[in-house]
Amino acid sequence: MSDFLVFVETGLRHVLDVRGYDHILFLIALTLPYSLADWKKLLVQVSIFTLGHSVSLMLAGFGLISAPISFVEFLIPVTIIATAIYRIAKPSDAANSLTSWITLGFGFIHGLGFSNYFNAILMGSPSDKVVPLVSFALGIELAQLVIVAVLLTLEFASRKGFKCNRRDFNIVAASMVIGIALPILADTASELIKN
Template identity: 45%
Template structure:
């Protein structure tokens, strides 16, 4: 049980660590376009993202796939930027757009999972591949719980600000998506220079 809690906490801390703003910025930007009353769609969206990053984290952790970490560290902020642009350009809530969001979250999850894998593999130094399954599950569960903490906090802030300050949801989306895009551009420039 101690080992489970250790890796669970590592996953939660990794995703909620303010020093690792990239994954947090992605999740917040991903949710910016949704209203609090769309919490079920947000849950499905975050689950699609989790499925994507869980698959590549497992494949990378088990050394089935290997990717250039410099490339992944550049692709992660690109996913944030593309999500921000999509949110700003989005005009309607039709079902095709919602289904596209789920697909994009799944696909971008693959990229973010590769980013998580570097941290995870550093924790697994000296552990054989057969012994990695349980820590991998615990770490992944921790990342999911961390994401839910971020999303829950974000939705609470969204609800409080929109209700108390009478902010229109479109303005909220523009500010949050714009901030996410700005953070992403800064990170892309840093990785490329």
């Protein structure tokens, strides 16, 4: 298998790995205000998140930035909880320029969380890292599209099959995301304090 496909697969696994469900939780929160009819707007937001993720990986891969991993690991559940709370407070506010900038910044944080692992598996000069970074970003984007398609299908099924209104669905889903992310936040806060 070519290096390009290896890193596409690595990107896919990074997002779809159930043990690393923080990425999935963020995507759930990001997706909440959208329906199937809004798929183009959602695709833009997901791509913005991938861009932020990829930029931080690139900058870290080229040795231009670094951050203490315990601090980044603490920030990741903060981004998840903040996004979910925003979706409860403003359930119909799907996309605006502020949301896009925040999504970009949150993608940047999530990318930093993966940068240590990525740098460990990717040795060589900066020019050796360009193709793996691009193929990894492609894998992330493909995996995110799979997750978003599943989420939009679930949202559609809940509204049509169970007659659940969109606002209630968003509140329940966002509350579940917060409930799952809070223990992650507590664990990472504990690690941050130790370090």
